[in-house]
């Protein structure tokens with residue numbers, strides 16, 4: 001049983017976002033990059049727990065990106081992933097990224113692919129479902145609990161208006177959300193071994209990009225908060241009605 | 248021809264689906280085309296609403312296998328509809344089904360996808376340019392879709408629903424489906440009677456660690472009830488089990504964009520804002536005048552929630568009496 005965990009390389013959650021080149025490119029200068037939180041805390045940590053419980057033999061990271069992502073992949077090694085693959089090409093077009101990952105996964109036969117529910121950079125929630133589409137595999141999205149008995153996965157996941165528990169035979173793609181696992185801090189042994197774990201770089205092949213980003217605009221922040229006296233809630237309600245027109 | 252996927256939930260066409268039909272109708276107008284909707288197990292009244300939202304034609308699919316909303320099957324049904332109709336643009340809502348079925352269809356049809364559009368596209372020769380939020384709402388980006396077939400999923404609550412008097416032509420449509428590989432064992436509802444589910448809510452009352460403990464949530468629930476709003480909370484509140492997990496909003500929880508978001512005893516950390524800063528109007532109630540949330544608010548009240556919220560409840564009650 002081998003698990004493939006696609007991870008994305010994203011700016012740290014507290015990053016102040018800026019753009020360059022006439023607002024056509026993200027400005028990465030001075031930005032701290034991390035493993036996308038959903039991929040790390042939920043997909044990867046749960047995959048590692050399955051391995052520790054003897055339910056999986058190997059956890060492989062895969063990333064579509066350029067060499068500046070290698071440090072992020074090695075953070076995943078420090079947490080305990082066995083090895084990693086980087087497909088040497090730029091995203092973020094989800095179709096392109098997913099086709100690359102699906103091709104690799106097909107050639108190297110994985111039983112379980114665990115993605116994050118979305119990246120905090122491009123917020124597409126798309127790559128996992130696309131991988132499932134390319135591989136003609138079932139998908140359980142927004143998984144909050146996952147367990148495995150032999151070849152059968154039991155997954156709790158979010159649906160409209162609630163949650164449901166489903167069963168599905170492997171091979172399977174799951175997108176992981178909060179609840180799957182708890183965040184881990186890498187230990188010294190993990191950090192030491194991260195440097196020597198195998199990271200294979202593969203050239204991209206074939207796939208096309210079907211979308212591209214023409215320009216970015218920073219969201220306008222709110223600048224003038226109107227302060228209201230705590231003894232004048234009538235005024236607040238009145239403003240919500242007449243000025244904001246929301247009630 | 249613009250194809251749009253619609254879904255029924257609790258006896259009604261989902262609001263997010265009606266938004267998607269409205270959106271498709273507008274794109275049809277922009278491109279000189281018309282809208283065909285795919286409706287799954289819909290009854291006459293539901294089909295009528297889809298027509299009123301702007302569909303000229305509805306492919307009505309009756310198939311029990313689709314009831315579980317397995318995205319593999321939904322995607323396959325929409326794919327068959329798209330092929331039958333020769334659809335070049337396909338619209339989904341960016342809701343739970345749309346997040347799973349639209350990307351799968353994208354892979355199947357080699358169709359470029361913009362997931363979570365917030366505005367109407369502009370037509371630029373053979374490509375569409377579509378705006379969506381990126382970096383968790385800190386910015387927007389214009390994507391161009393260059394493939395022959397194009398898919399857009401629309402972020403819920405981006406536009407108010409408009410129903411006209413259009414009546415659609417309804418056609419029965421049969422789909423061939425492989426058996427679902429997913430077996431549903433158990434369902435748990437998190438719906439609260441009389442409360443709109445959080446992702447669809449237009450009014451939200453949310454509270455954080457400043458409430459001190461779960462026993463103090465009575466006034467939050469009462470305020471929500473008076474406003475007919477849905478309750479939400481910050482992450483630590485859900486983590487400490489003061490409130491159920493489905494109420495957690497923010498970067499790691501649900502992202503929402505209601506018309507009104509009232510944040511009570513929430514500091515306004517960047518990861519919290521990432522899930523709520525798309526709200527039209529934000530009210531912040533916090534005892535610390537330096538709380539970062541005030542910088543992202545439209546209206547602010549400084550003071551103790553335990554004192555202010557009951558006053559706000561009274562004011563809302565008085566307002567409602569005066570309205571009648």
Ligand SMILES: Cc1cc2nc3c(=O)[nH]c(=O)nc-3n(C[C@H](O)[C@H](O)[C@H](O)COP(=O)(O)OP(=O)(O)OC[C@H]3O[C@@H](n4cnc5c(N)ncnc54)[C@H](O)[C@@H]3O)c2cc1C
Pocket residue numbers: 013037454455456457458480481482483484495496497498499500511512513514515516517518519522532533534535538550551552553
């Ligand atoms: C990767 C990552 C993802 C995260 N995702 C999320 C997320 O999705 N959602 C989320 O919410 N957080 C998220 N967080 C956590 C976030 O950083 C904050 O820690 C969290 O939002 C704080 O919650 P809070 O505002 O309820 O609590 P606190 O920060 O403790 O703030 C409590 C507030 O209540 C005020 N207060 C105290 N007493 C009163 C009173 N009597 N009356 C009125 N006000 C009072 C205080 O002044 C303070 O501003 C994430 C963090 C990380 C690192």
Ligand SMILES: Nc1ncnc2c1ncn2[C@@H]1O[C@H](COP(=O)(O)O)[C@@H](O)[C@H]1O
Pocket residue numbers: 005006007008009036038039062063064065091094097114115116117118119122123124125126127128
């Ligand atoms: N460039 C990438 N390389 C590998 N995995 C990715 C990449 N981008 C996204 N993913 C995976 O797909 C998930 C959903 O991403 P997205 O569709 O971009 O929101 C992420 O949580 C990752 O698990």
